[in-house]
Amino acid sequence: MLTAPQTLLRDQLRRALSTPAAPSSDYDLVQAAPPAEVELRPAGVLAAFDRQGRLVLTKRASSLRHHPGQIALPGGKVDPGDADEVAAALREAHEEIGLDPAQVEILGSLPPHRTVTNFAMTPVLGLIRGEFTPRAEAGEVEEIFTVPFAHIADPASYRIERRLWRGDWRNYYVAPYGPYYIWGATARVLHALALRLAA
Template identity: 40%
Template sequence: MAVNDPAAISSAEFFDRARARLRFDIPPGLTDPDEIPASGDRGTDRMLAILSREQPIRPAAVLIPVIDRPEPTVLLTQRSAHLNDHAGQISFPGGKIDAADASPLDAALREAEEEVGLTRPFVDPIGYLDLYGTSFGFRILPTVAKVKPGFDLRINAAEVDDAFEVPLAFLMNPANHQLHSKEFRGVERFYYAMPYNERYIWGATAGILRVLYERIFTP
């Protein structure tokens, strides 16, 4: 198998690569409207530039909880159907960064505990991924973390309908990264989707997972 084949890399190798490639440096674009997160797609970059002039930046943080099982999994949530933003969608634990949060990492850990009861003793933070911008004006800073098995989840029904695990090897396999498109003010923009069984993972969540793949599994 190829060296960068996710199915050929052990749990320990994944976390070693993540620690070697990720840091806790906070990008200025998290709060600076003049710094536009680069998506790699011209249409999306143009959309983000337009939105940054039209609405306030909404700094947010999410946790990418990679569970250290013999075959690692990623913990995802399905957001409650009544929420104002991204209702019913597949997401990472996370949300907006509050003034009381010491850092984006602190916000991600707080939200994970509030949403699904994932407590901090089980979470070993590794580092931040690249900043990710969305069409709702959010600037999301994801934290990759190694999660020790043995936790008991407590779902907060006010925010989350369900929490579930997806094999990391599936999410990191580029063959499962479907590329879709839609129009935004006359410009075509692209987004990823990664359907898994009955779960439709798409939009920002799939886009962030694609960034994780590119950071960890490409030279």
């Protein structure tokens, strides 16, 4: 059974998913075009909301090759055994935070997001049914935490910052919450969701 906050949230997210939107990219806020002729690797990430309607996020381990130490949605690349990006997102969420795929009600997916690390990352929206006790995967996840839906859904939570990256200045979205610096691809796809929720 879904809780009252989740039932309301389900309606809001379904309306947002019905709003047309184009794919996004880490290159959206820069002048230069993304590199051409690059084969993007498909990936899936899970934007799952718990019984209180809070989004589950992770802080990635500092030792990881891609996006070390960053705040992220659970997920990863599509493996040969995965049927699609949804299956990859559910598998990775099970591995990274101990979430049973059977507990997740999938609502749909946002358009894919192109990362600077050449992934085509598909955000999958879902609701967590029943009680869930997070369990961080050793070596992959440093911390698991939640963020209120009100913060994620408010376009005013987001701002644009910039930093020097590989010799060039790069602009990116941020949506800080307490001690957590949500930025980059995660903030970009959540900002896109916030705009659709506000439409």
